Amino acid sequence: SWTPDSFVDTTVDQLKKKLGDDKVILGLSGGVDSSVAAMLLHKAIGKNLHCIFVNNGLLRKNEFSEVLKQYEGMGLNVKGVDASKRFLDALAGKSDPEEKRKTIGRVFIEVFDDEAHQVENAKWLAQGTIYPDVIESVSATGGPSATIKSHHNVGGLPNFMKLQVVEPLRMLFKDEVRRVGASMDMNPTLLGRHPFPGPGLAIRILGDITAEKVRILQEVDAIFINGLRDWGLYDQVWQAGAMLLPVDSVGVMGDERTYEKCVALRAVESTDGMTADWVNLPYNFLQKVSNDIINKVKGVNRVVYDISSKPPATIEWE
Numbered sequence: 001s002w003t004p005d006s007f008v009d010t011t012v013d014q015l016k017k018k019l020g021d022d023k024v025i026l027g028l029s030g031g032v033d034s035s036v037a038a039m040l041l042h043k044a045i046g047k048n049l050h051c052i053f054v055n056n057g058l059l060r061k062n063e064f065s066e067v068l069k070q071y072e073g074m075g076l077n078v079k080g081v082d083a084s085k086r087f088l089d090a091l092a093g094k095s096d097p098e099e100k101r102k103t104i105g106r107v108f109i110e111v112f113d114d115e116a117h118q119v120e121n122a123k124w125l126a127q128g129t130i131y132p133d134v135i136e137s138v139s140a141t142g143g144p145s146a147t148i149k150s151h152h153n154v155g156g157l158p159n160f161m162k163l164q165v166v167e168p169l170r171m172l173f174k175d176e177v178r179r180v181g182a183s184m185d186m187n188p189t190l191l192g193r194h195p196f197p198g199p200g201l202a203i204r205i206l207g208d209i210t211a212e213k214v215r216i217l218q219e220v221d222a223i224f225i226n227g228l229r230d231w232g233l234y235d236q237v238w239q240a241g242a243m244l245l246p247v248d249s250v251g252v253m254g255d256e257r258t259y260e261k262c263v264a265l266r267a268v269e270s271t272d273g274m275t276a277d278w279v280n281l282p283y284n285f286l287q288k289v290s291n292d293i294i295n296k297v298k299g300v301n302r303v304v305y306d307i308s309s310k311p312p313a314t315i316e317w318e
């Protein structure tokens, strides 16, 4: 029968045989899948695994530096590349969701390609693809869902440098990936992280993106997510985040009328993201978080909570 321990043993053996002394490149995202894939490869080939962690400027507050430090602490051979400006420049003035996704996908490939070329004689590209990604990309090649959202997790990287692809998690579901990570003694906080979309905060800022909007949303998101952790609610939620709406609404401050941004908070329960229910978060929690956001984040004067389920509403607003 399948156990995480035996999966680690057999996979590491297979990777050793398959990869020998070859160099492998892997893009870390900060998420569970790429991190567990990296750890398996690290066990098999050590320093021949070259990890690249790109800051697209659309990560959570402080995420790039904190997660990079964590990766280094795990002994991974990792290079952090801060390409925030390149992404934000390319996104300037773009407000169509699919155009934003495509722009981010394109810039990511350019940045990754530049970095990958610095690794001489690399033979393989490793990816943290898991089974649901495989299923979704298969159904997305034919059916009408192909045009709904262009996820760039699977098959998004071109065949540059003629790299062969290695995907050690291809047969696993998310909960199995977490168990595999735990059996390699990986940090539980890292393994318990909510899923986060590749395009990051770009698809949670409705409309066009500016550095100032990213800053506002990072502050709001940090208050919400840290609040979930502090109240012991984080692990009861499958995914959570905040959306910056393209709406200014009237408020009062002292005897002044304000005209500022509105944010929507979203927290869902799900098993695979295909369907999802909104989470019945306690009112006193929502009250506290809403007060903190409005008091601490300049430019926001209204907070709403999203009580729609998927379908028909998707998890992200774009």
Ligand code: XMP
Pocket (backbone or CB within 6 Å): 101, 149, 150, 151, 152, 153, 195, 196, 197, 198, 199, 203, 239, 273, 274, 310, 313, 314, 315, 316, 317, 318
């Ligand atoms: P939706 O919004 O389609 O989201 O209900 C389902 C899951 O997919 C994530 N998501 C994305 N992940 N690139 C990604 O890597 C994307 O473009 C993208 N769009 C949505 C979303 O966060 C949720 O977990």
